[in-house]
Amino acid sequence: MFLWFHKLGSPPHFYRIAGNWLPWLGTIFLLLLVAGLYGGPILAPPDYQQGESYRIIFIHVPSAWMSLFIYIVMAGCGVVILVWRMKIAEIVLISSAPIGASFTFLALATGSLWGKPMWGIWWVWDARLTSELILLFLYLGVIGLHGAIEDKRVATRAVAILAIVGMVNIPIIHYSVEWWNSLHQGPTVTKFDKPSIHWSMLIPLLLMALAFQVYYLLALFQSCRTELLQRERNSRWVEELIAK
Amino acid sequence: MSVSEFFNMGGYAIYVWPSYVLAAIVLWLNWYLPRRAHRQLLGQLKRRNQGKSE
Amino acid sequence: MNRLSLSQAFIYLLRRDLTLAFRNRAEFANPLLFFIMVITLFPLAIGAVPELLARIAPGIIWVAALLAAMLSLESIFRSDFDDGSLDQLLMSAHPMPLLVLAKVCAHWLVTGFPLLIISPILAEMLGMPQQAQGVLFLTILIATPILSLVGSIGVALTVGLPKGGIILSILVLPLYVPVLIFAASAIEAAAGGLDVSAQIYMLLAFLFLALSLSPVAAAAALKISMS
Numbered sequence: 001m002f003l004w005f006h007k008l009g010s011p012p013h014f015y016r017i018a019g020n021w022l023p024w025l026g027t028i029f030l031l032l033l034v035a036g037l038y039g040g041p042i043l044a045p046p047d048y049q050q051g052e053s054y055r056i057i058f059i060h061v062p063s064a065w066m067s068l069f070i071y072i073v074m075a076g077c078g079v080v081i082l083v084w085r086m087k088i089a090e091i092v093l094i095s096s097a098p099i100g101a102s103f104t105f106l107a108l109a110t111g112s113l114w115g116k117p118m119w120g121i122w123w124v125w126d127a128r129l130t131s132e133l134i135l136l137f138l139y140l141g142v143i144g145l146h147g148a149i150e151d152k153r154v155a156t157r158a159v160a161i162l163a164i165v166g167m168v169n170i171p172i173i174h175y176s177v178e179w180w181n182s183l184h185q186g187p188t189v190t191k192f193d194k195p196s197i198h199w200s201m202l203i204p205l206l207l208m209a210l211a212f213q214v215y216y217l218l219a220l221f222q223s224c225r226t227e228l229l230q231r232e233r234n235s236r237w238v239e240e241l242i243a244k
Numbered sequence: 245m246s247v248s249e250f251f252n253m254g255g256y257a258i259y260v261w262p263s264y265v266l267a268a269i270v271l272w273l274n275w276y277l278p279r280r281a282h283r284q285l286l287g288q289l290k291r292r293n294q295g296k297s298e
Numbered sequence: 299m300n301r302l303s304l305s306q307a308f309i310y311l312l313r314r315d316l317t318l319a320f321r322n323r324a325e326f327a328n329p330l331l332f333f334i335m336v337i338t339l340f341p342l343a344i345g346a347v348p349e350l351l352a353r354i355a356p357g358i359i360w361v362a363a364l365l366a367a368m369l370s371l372e373s374i375f376r377s378d379f380d381d382g383s384l385d386q387l388l389m390s391a392h393p394m395p396l397l398v399l400a401k402v403c404a405h406w407l408v409t410g411f412p413l414l415i416i417s418p419i420l421a422e423m424l425g426m427p428q429q430a431q432g433v434l435f436l437t438i439l440i441a442t443p444i445l446s447l448v449g450s451i452g453v454a455l456t457v458g459l460p461k462g463g464i465i466l467s468i469l470v471l472p473l474y475v476p477v478l479i480f481a482a483s484a485i486e487a488a489a490g491g492l493d494v495s496a497q498i499y500m501l502l503a504f505l506f507l508a509l510s511l512s513p514v515a516a517a518a519a520l521k522i523s524m525s
Contacts, residue, residue: 041264053256059267082518095278102270110263117259130475137472144468148459157522158455162469165451165515168507172476215271223278229285242286242293 009088012237015228018221025218032211039204056114057201062209064107066216067135068170070100074142075167078160088224090156091231093163094146095223099216101139108132131172138166152231307392308400315404318377329370330412336362337420348425355424356434356485363413363438364474367445368467370409374401374450375457375520384457388524394517402450402513410442426489433488433498437481440501447508448473454519477504 007013040058077093080086111129112122123129142159149155232238302310319326340358341351378384387397417438421431452470456462484497 041260053259055260056263059263063267099274102274106267106270109266113259113263117256130479134472134475137468141465141469141472144465145455148456148461148465154522154525157525158519161451161515161519161522162455165448165473168476169472215275219271219274219278222275222282226278226282226285229282229289233285233289238289239293242289 009086011087011228011232011235012241014088015225015241018225022218022221025214025221029211029214029218032207032214036204036207036211039207040201053114053117054201056110058204058208060107060110060114061205062212063103063110064132065209066212067100067104067107067132068174069213070096070103070216071135071138071163071166071170074100074163078163081157081160082164087231090153090160091224091227092220093159094142094156095220095227096216097139097142097146097159099219099223101136101143103212104132104136104139108136131169134169138162138169141166302392304392304396307390308396311387311397311400312404315401316407319373319404319408326408326412329366329409330416332369333362333366333413334416334420336365337424341424352425352427352489355421355426356430356482356489358424359417359420359434360437360478360482360485363417363442364445364478366413367409367442367449368470368474370405371446371449371453371466371470372463373408374405374446374453376453379457379524384520385524388521394520395513398450398454398516398520399513402446402516405450406443406446410438410446413442414438426485429491430485430489433494434485436498437484437501440498440505441477441481444477444501444505444508445474447512448477450516451512451519454516454523456523457520458523477501480504 008017036058041055074093074096077089077096080089081093108129111132115124116122142162145162146152146155146159149158229238337358340354344350375384378387388394390397414435417434418431421434426434449470452466452473453462455469456466459465480497480500484494484501487494487497
């Protein structure tokens with residue numbers, strides 16, 4: 001098992017293994033997606049306070065969770081890059097950034113679309129929304145800085161520092177709704193006692209969250225393979241791969 | 245729920261459906277664009293390889 | 299053999315940067331003038347409505363301070379990068395984080411400290427109530443060093459880039475926002491007569507966090523940028 005992880009660190013093996021996983025990830029993602037979309041928008045009962053509009057939650061909350069999760073993955077890769085200089089970590093970091101940015105954007109946009117009917121406004125400058133917006137800027141900063149530096153190995157190391165420094169924002173986002181009285185709803189799922197949401201809504205929500213996780217791996221591997229080919233294009237294993 | 249009720253989403257349709265559509269677009273792009281880049285890169289590398297071996 | 303001790307090296311670098319700044323008055327004056335001008339623009343643009351100005355004065359002053367800080371950040375490392383002194387510093391036997399700290403101290407003394415002196419005058423001109431002015435002074439005292447410290451990380455990451463300035467703003471702004479939020483919130487609370495200890499403690503926490511960690515991050519970033 002450990003040998004398998006060790007192999008994952010080598011570019012040609014990662015390329016091959018990631019490629020093999022892609023169709024499975026795709027299938028699992030679609031299955032989870034269908035299950036979540038059936039349980040959520042279709043099966044679950046309407047909310048007694050919010051009616052049908054709450055169904056945006058099945059996109060909004062998983063996206064927000066992913067936006068935080070992916071940033072933490074990026075920061076973790078950052079540490080691995082600075083300490084061990086692993087090439088694969090560099091690739092995972094930079095490939096994750098656009099995906100994370102997309103989820104952050106999605107969380108903000110769907111949140112806006114949910115906020116308009118519920119609170120009457122498209123946007124409010126409260127703690128959680130503002131810090132999620134900052135997260136988007138952090139992602140864009142990572143993508144921008146990486147693009148601006150010519151030597152890509154140097155670029156990912158610089159970006160590793162940025163990702164680690166930006167980590168301070170993550171606890172602020174998560175706890176912002178507890179520290180400040182805000183318009184945004186308080187935590188209902190990731191609390192330490194029983195979640196205060198009904199199971200008929202919780203299950204599809206968790207299904208969608210899982211679906212998005214699998215999707216992240218899918219999109220990540222897709223992107224990583226390309227990035228890996230690009231960086232290693234002059235190496236032996238790529239030449240052999242092309243010749244086949 | 246009947247089909248028309250489903251589409252209407254209790255009057256909130258213009259908020260709910262764009263959310264789902266937006267999510268679909270974003271997810272599809274994040275899958276499709278890297279895939280296309282991958283194909284293009286493979287093509288480029290193959291052509292370069294042929295060029296070298298000639 | 300003429301080996302400098304660590305504290306001697308620190309003082310030397312601090313004095314060198316201050317001397318350089320004094321010789322180049324523009325470096326000194328520009329952020330300060332920018333700060334004053336931006337603040338002056340607001341009453342002109344909004345119309346000199348006293349109650350409105352007094353209410354948004356904390357925000358105006360803090361946004362202007364942020365912008366002035368961002369403008370002046372390049373001066374921390376840019377000229378040393380251009381003439382090769384940065385390479386020399388990186389090769390020195392002294393720990394880089396402490397050398398970075400010396401340069402950041404110099405930067406704050408040249409850019410943040412003048413803001414501190416002039417802010418009461420500007421606050422009075424904007425009609426900020428007295429009890430809020432004291433808190434304004436305190437927040438500028440605590441938070442402008444944070445701006446210099448955290449900004450130095452951004453500069454360190456972009457010093458090697460030709461058009462670094464634009465990227466720098468994008469990088470540094472998300473990190474500045476929590477500081478802005480707490481500082482402005484403290485002053486507003488003070489204007490309303492409420493207790494500000496929570497915000498001040500948070501700012502102090504940020505300051506100590508930045509003081510201990512950002513020189514390390516900036517040093518690491520410099521090594522990467524210069525590689």
